[in-house]
Amino acid sequence: MIPQFVRVAAIDNEQEHLDKIYSALVSAGYWAMPFLYDLGAIRPTPPQPFNGVRVIFSDIHLVDGGMNNMAQQTLAIMSSLKSIVCDGPYAIIFWTKYPEDAEKVYGEIVARAEAFGLTLPVGYGCIDKTLVLALEDAPERLPELVKEINTAILSCGALLLSISWEERVFQAAVRSTHRLFELARLPENGESLGRWHKLLAYLSTEAVGLAQAQAAPVAAMDAALLPVLEDRLDVSAEYVAGLNALLAEQFGNAPNGVSKSSLNTHYLVSVLSNPAVFLPSARGMVSIVDRAGWDEACPDLWGASCNEVLGREFLMSVDYEKDGGVLNSLIPCVVTLTPECDDVQGKVYSYRYLLGVFIPVADVDRARYFSKKQAKYSNLSIFDVGVLSLDFGDDVKDYRLLVSCNRFFAKPVKDLLHVQPKLRLRRATLEELSHHYTTHARRPGVMRFFPE
Numbered sequence: 001m002i003p004q005f006v007r008v009a010a011i012d013n014e015q016e017h018l019d020k021i022y023s024a025l026v027s028a029g030y031w032a033m034p035f036l037y038d039l040g041a042i043r044p045t046p047p048q049p050f051n052g053v054r055v056i057f058s059d060i061h062l063v064d065g066g067m068n069n070m071a072q073q074t075l076a077i078m079s080s081l082k083s084i085v086c087d088g089p090y091a092i093i094f095w096t097k098y099p100e101d102a103e104k105v106y107g108e109i110v111a112r113a114e115a116f117g118l119t120l121p122v123g124y125g126c127i128d129k130t131l132v133l134a135l136e137d138a139p140e141r142l143p144e145l146v147k148e149i150n151t152a153i154l155s156c157g158a159l160l161l162s163i164s165w166e167e168r169v170f171q172a173a174v175r176s177t178h179r180l181f182e183l184a185r186l187p188e189n190g191e192s193l194g195r196w197h198k199l200l201a202y203l204s205t206e207a208v209g210l211a212q213a214q215a216a217p218v219a220a221m222d223a224a225l226l227p228v229l230e231d232r233l234d235v236s237a238e239y240v241a242g243l244n245a246l247l248a249e250q251f252g253n254a255p256n257g258v259s260k261s262s263l264n265t266h267y268l269v270s271v272l273s274n275p276a277v278f279l280p281s282a283r284g285m286v287s288i289v290d291r292a293g294w295d296e297a298c299p300d301l302w303g304a305s306c307n308e309v310l311g312r313e314f315l316m317s318v319d320y321e322k323d324g325g326v327l328n329s330l331i332p333c334v335v336t337l338t339p340e341c342d343d344v345q346g347k348v349y350s351y352r353y354l355l356g357v358f359i360p361v362a363d364v365d366r367a368r369y370f371s372k373k374q375a376k377y378s379n380l381s382i383f384d385v386g387v388l389s390l391d392f393g394d395d396v397k398d399y400r401l402l403v404s405c406n407r408f409f410a411k412p413v414k415d416l417l418h419v420q421p422k423l424r425l426r427r428a429t430l431e432e433l434s435h436h437y438t439t440h441a442r443r444p445g446v447m448r449f450f451p452e
Contacts, residue, residue, distance in 0.1 A: 007030075007054065008032050008033070008056065009057070010034050011056065011059065012034075014059075015036055020133050021057065021095070023136060024135040027135065028149070033084075040076075040079075042084070046084065049083065049084060049086040055153065056084065056085070056093070056121075057094075057127075059129070060094040060096040062080070074108040074112065077092075077109065078112065078118050081118060081121075087119055089122040090121055091122055091125065091153045091156045092125075095128075095129035097130070098126075099126045106121075123155055123156035125152025125153045127148050160246065168233060172229050175232045180196075180200075183199065184199045200224075201213075204223075207224035208220045208224075211349075259389060261361075261388055264387055265388045268425070268429045269385070269388060270424045270426055280334065280336060280353075281338070281415075283337070284425040286334075286335050286336075287336070288333050288421075290418040291307075294306055298417070298418060302355065309407060313407055315369055316368060316370070317368070330358065331358035331359075332355070333419075333422070334354065334356060335433070336353055337353070338351050338352050349412060351413070352410045353408060353411070353416070354408045354433075355403070356401060356403040356404070357401075357402050358390070358400070359401075361398040361400055362397065362398065379404075381440045382403070382405075385433070388400075388423075403433060
């Protein structure tokens with residue numbers, strides 16, 4: 001059931017056993033990283049924990065004393081996991097004949113994980129170690145080993161689904177690379193690497209234009225390869241057999257404790273971890289406006305101060321000036337909606353910025369900006385991105401992001417003062433906003449004369 005070529009780790013305190021475990025896992029089709037536990041640490045010691053290790057196989061007894069020394073056994077396993085695992089989800093599979101011992105050790109790991117600073121496994125399983133050690137002399141037992149591994153982590157159903165997803169994405173990327181490399185490979189294979197290099201560079205500039213490619217070469221290459229990757233990301237029976245029913249049994253069941261605003265933040269936008277390295281001119285960027293600096297230096301762009309334009313554009317009341325408290329709680333922003341074809345076709349750049357606003361959901365009555373009776377915002381140009389869970393320096397809160405397709409300005413240069421990038425609209429969200437903008441801004445009409 002587990003897709004092949006998944007990255008796993010194996011831990012043991014005996015080199016001979018570790019060698020046999022490594023050989024067995026590779027024979028079963030896994031990318032195995034073997035670690036020897038010796039003198040209180042694993043060898044070799046990774047420079048930093050790995051990202052994407054989903055299954056870890058470990059001997060349940062890494063130090064002397066057996067289960068009479070359970071505290072030390074647990075700490076040895078936890079220190080090994082902390083050195084290997086960057087984040088979750090992942091499962092740990094113990095080599096042991098005694099499932100009750102594994103249950104005790106896992107219970108200790110759960111109890112100590114938070115204080116130890118360890119990302120907790122999502123589950124555990126057990127496999128008879130003698131089966132693995134005997135595989136070298138009895139290779140015909142390989143199907144039995146694979147079946148035991150599948151059974152051991154069957155209870156971690158969501159982990160299996162995640163592994164399958166990651167494997168299919170990886171294989172799609174591999175097939176994309178192989179297909180394009182075939183175009184560049186010469187029969188004699190003499191200059192294939194050089195031609196491959198030129199092909200990637202050529203595709204990158206064709207995808208986003210020379211100027212954009214020079215500014216961010218790897219991002220340009222990603223944009224060029226993404227359509228090929230998406231086309232090859234097909235569902236393969238080899239990877240999902242047995243998982244369809246596992247997923248279907250939870251259809252329609254929303255998980256407790258997962259807020260809708262957090263899901264919006266994940267699916268609709270991408271919050272920047274290091275905003276300082278981004279320019280507000282990047283397509284889809286949402287940048288926070290410094291109200292005081294903007295009002296002093298850029299009032300002509302909106303034709304009014306920030307509070308004035310926010311009140312006129314987003315609030316329902318025509319007497320918005322009386323809502324000074326509400327206006328001051330709003331966070332103005334600009335959303336970059338530069339036409340995508342400008343990059344691809346090499347046109348003269350014209351960076352277009354739309355007026356937006358973050359409205360604190362808990363602090364502002366929705367009736368101030370939305371008519372429930374008429375089921376609409378203050379005007380038809382308003383695009384509702386959604387309620388997002390964001391931190392603007394005073395803890396995480398829910399904000400509704402509204403964008404006006406009626407208020408915008410354009411600049412021929414990338415620089416834009418008094419703003420700070422905060423997040424980026426994801427591709428699908430940006431396309432939806434673009435559609436709303438074009439249908440609002442392009443409204444053809446003709447003059448008609450009617451006889452009296």
